Amino acid sequence: MNRIEQRFAELRGSRRTGLIPFVTAGDPHAEVAAAVDLLHALVDAGADLIELGMPFSDPMADGPVIQRANERALSRHVGLTQVLAIARGFRQRDAGTPLVLMGYLNPIEIRGFERFAGEAATAGVDALLLVDAPQDDAAAVAALAAYGLHLIRLVAPTTEPARMETLARRASGFLYFVSITGTTGAARADAGAIAAQVAALRRQSAVPVAVGFGIRDAADALAFADCADAVVIGSALVDDLQHAHDAADACARAARFIRPIRAALDARKAA
Amino acid sequence: MKPLRKTEVEIDYNDYPDAQGRFGDYGGVYVAETLVAPLRELTETYLELRDDPAFQAELAHDLRHYVGRPSPIYCAERLSREVGGARILLKREDLNHTGAHKINNTVGQAMVARRMGKTRIIAETGAGQHGVASATVAARLGLECVVYMGETDIARQAINVFRMKLLGATVVPVSSGSKTLKDALNEALRDWVTNVRNTYYIIGTVAGPHPYPLMVRDFNAVVGREARAQMLEEYGRLPDAITACVGGGSNAIGLFHAFLNDRRVRIVGAEAAGEGIATGHHAASLAAGRPGVLHGNRTYVLCDDDGQITETHSISAGLDYPGVGPEHAFLKDSGRAEYVGVTDAEAMQAFHLLARTEGILAALESAHAIAQAIKLARELPREGLVLCNLSGRGDKDVHTIAAREGIAL
Numbered sequence: 047m048n049r050i051e052q053r054f055a056e057l058r059g060s061r062r063t064g065l066i067p068f069v070t071a072g073d074p075h076a077e078v079a080a081a082v083d084l085l086h087a088l089v090d091a092g093a094d095l096i097e098l099g100m101p102f103s104d105p106m107a108d109g110p111v112i113q114r115a116n117e118r119a120l121s122r123h124v125g126l127t128q129v130l131a132i133a134r135g136f137r138q139r140d141a142g143t144p145l146v147l148m149g150y151l152n153p154i155e156i157r158g159f160e161r162f163a164g165e166a167a168t169a170g171v172d173a174l175l176l177v178d179a180p181q182d183d184a185a186a187v188a189a190l191a192a193y194g195l196h197l198i199r200l201v202a203p204t205t206e207p208a209r210m211e212t213l214a215r216r217a218s219g220f221l222y223f224v225s226i227t228g229t230t231g232a233a234r235a236d237a238g239a240i241a242a243q244v245a246a247l248r249r250q251s252a253v254p255v256a257v258g259f260g261i262r263d264a265a266d267a268l269a270f271a272d273c274a275d276a277v278v279i280g281s282a283l284v285d286d287l288q289h290a291h292d293a294a295d296a297c298a299r300a301a302r303f304i305r306p307i308r309a310a311l312d313a314r315k316a317a
Numbered sequence: 318m319k320p321l322r323k324t325e326v327e328i329d330y331n332d333y334p335d336a337q338g339r340f341g342d343y344g345g346v347y348v349a350e351t352l353v354a355p356l357r358e359l360t361e362t363y364l365e366l367r368d369d370p371a372f373q374a375e376l377a378h379d380l381r382h383y384v385g386r387p388s389p390i391y392c393a394e395r396l397s398r399e400v401g402g403a404r405i406l407l408k409r410e411d412l413n414h415t416g417a418h419k420i421n422n423t424v425g426q427a428m429v430a431r432r433m434g435k436t437r438i439i440a441e442t443g444a445g446q447h448g449v450a451s452a453t454v455a456a457r458l459g460l461e462c463v464v465y466m467g468e469t470d471i472a473r474q475a476i477n478v479f480r481m482k483l484l485g486a487t488v489v490p491v492s493s494g495s496k497t498l499k500d501a502l503n504e505a506l507r508d509w510v511t512n513v514r515n516t517y518y519i520i521g522t523v524a525g526p527h528p529y530p531l532m533v534r535d536f537n538a539v540v541g542r543e544a545r546a547q548m549l550e551e552y553g554r555l556p557d558a559i560t561a562c563v564g565g566g567s568n569a570i571g572l573f574h575a576f577l578n579d580r581r582v583r584i585v586g587a588e589a590a591g592e593g594i595a596t597g598h599h600a601a602s603l604a605a606g607r608p609g610v611l612h613g614n615r616t617y618v619l620c621d622d623d624g625q626i627t628e629t630h631s632i633s634a635g636l637d638y639p640g641v642g643p644e645h646a647f648l649k650d651s652g653r654a655e656y657v658g659v660t661d662a663e664a665m666q667a668f669h670l671l672a673r674t675e676g677i678l679a680a681l682e683s684a685h686a687i688a689q690a691i692k693l694a695r696e697l698p699r700e701g702l703v704l705c706n707l708s709g710r711g712d713k714d715v716h717t718i719a720a721r722e723g724i725a726l
Binding site for chain 2 (some may be wrong): 104105107126127151156157178180181203206207227229
């Protein structure tokens with residue numbers, strides 16, 4: 047059993063909703079050690095999986111908060127080499143928390159898709175989520191699978207039913223339901239509007255379903271806990287972390303941000 | 318294993334793109350999942366309209382009565398004499414309504430938008446010509462229009478910004494990244510992903526995800542179709558060489574497409590070499606870039622070794638773009654077309670020469686094509702014919718030119 051399956055099995059066993067924070071590599075601090083400490087702080091505060099953004103100059107699907115995080119990271123020269131170093135550093139002290147790299151295709155293509163897949167697997171990465179990669183690209187999926195990496199498929203509110211079924215059938219790791227028609231963090235997600243679609247997706251899929259884009263706090267997370275196996279929180283966290291005055295403060299902020307959400311999700315289970 | 322490639326002479330260029338929107342290794346659909354269904358719907362609608370005689374008849378009517386087509390081919394006698402080589406012929410797209418080839422595409426796409434029942438038009442613009450052409454067709458159909466434009470471009474194309482406002486459009490300044498065309502495209506894509514249910518995105522060049530490279534090419538291909546017939550009728554033969562400037566590449570593919578299967582016609586695209594390709598300050602994606610993925614398609618891009626898209630430079634806002642249409646990438650690899658760099662200085666020189674010998678102020682974009690036509694004319698004998706797409710007029714650029722030459726207006 048790989049780390050993602052293992053983690054979702056544990057969540058199911060304890061009837062908990064998964065919590066997946068997103069941070070951009072190199073933001074708010076570029077040093078690899080600081081970035082690794084931040085990821086550990088997220089796990090210590092209650093993260094079940096980690097989504098780590100790979101900086102890109104043209105993040106077309108991202109809202110202003112994550113765009114600026116990308117710009118900050120790039121201004122400190124954080125690219126795929128640093129992302130891999132952060133993954134390796136994280137894995138040295140955490141053998142169990144799944145690590146998903148999220149980003150855009152061009153940096154990976156320029157490095158070489160297969161080369162990067164091999165490097166990511168060696169660094170302890172579990173899955174890639176590529177915003178602008180064709181989700182039915184069999185060659186890319188095969189290249190990732192050869193290294194034991196999952197390609198996380200996304201489903202959006204605009205996805206047509208037949209395609210949703212295909213994506214559910216081919217899903218690997220977990221499915222990511224994009225909760226708003228828009229960019230990351232641009233609007234508050236409405237659980238009522240998408241609950242039926244997420245429920246349908248869960249029925250069709252053998253893998254768990256996470257929901258993200260526009261989930262900001264404990265109240266939002268709770269609203270989606272009824273319909274999803276996990277929730278992703280990105281922009282709101284990134285927005286908070288950018289105000290950190292040093293690496294230790296970033297870790298403290300991460301903990302303060304994640305703990306109440308974790309507590310709310312766990313209290314729901316107990317209720 | 319890769320499929321065996323056809324040799325250049327075996328290719329029928331009318332066969333591209335394929336059903337997946339691919340021109341050989343290039344093109345395709347590289348977008349966020351939210352846009353997959355809307356693009357499929359757009360593809361279906363467009364392919365239907367493409368074969369619909371009523372749609373094509375209405376388009377032809379509008380091109381004649383609203384745009385002012387056909388545009389003439391003008392023989393630049395004095396320019397040719399001055400250059401001292403082959404005759405230079407100009408396809409006068411600058412005489413179209415709104416002053417550039419861009420209107421050919423927006424008139425067509427506006428009809429597609431209307432068919433799809435969309436109530437809101439968005440567009441990105443660099444030089445402002447596509448923004449003006451989009452605002453124009455939106456006004457004509459009574460649709461809301463929002464145009465994204467980089468802050469750098471707003472500063473250097475103030476006249477076009479005001480024209481868009483006069484036409485009732487909202488111009489949204491884009492302050493991210495390099496504040497030019499690529500960032501305007503990012504922002505337009507973000508708007509579209511958010512408002513896709515009621516919004517039609519008129520992409521202004523032959524880039525973006527399928528079906529845009531096909532659709533924008535089709536709507537601009539009227540330029541080459543007309544030019545080819547005009548050459549046969551007025552000169553009794555095809556030109557020896559044709560040339561156009563290439564930013565995203567819509568005016569170039571518009572001229573080139575009808576000539577692609579005429580293997581004896583030499584085809585040369587002029588990219589913006591800015592301060593010189595060796596300086597790194599340029600926008601020559603084909604001449605100096607590498608295959609990558611940007612703005613929904615696989616094509617040549619200008620990026621660093623980390624895959625980050627690099628900032629480009631050109632005196633002309635319309636060529637200041639780090640990608641290029643995938644069909645041009647295909648034509649470069651197949652060898653059917655050549656792509657060369659023309660510097661800011663060469664474009665300026667050509668601008669002045671054309672103005673003084675022919676009484677035509679060319680757009681700075683088109684001045685790159687004129688510079689290339691001059692080079693080609695010098696290589697050919699006097700009886701040779703070089704056809705150059707004069708894609709737009711230069712009124713919009715007078716402030717940029719004055720500033721560059723230290724003249725206060």
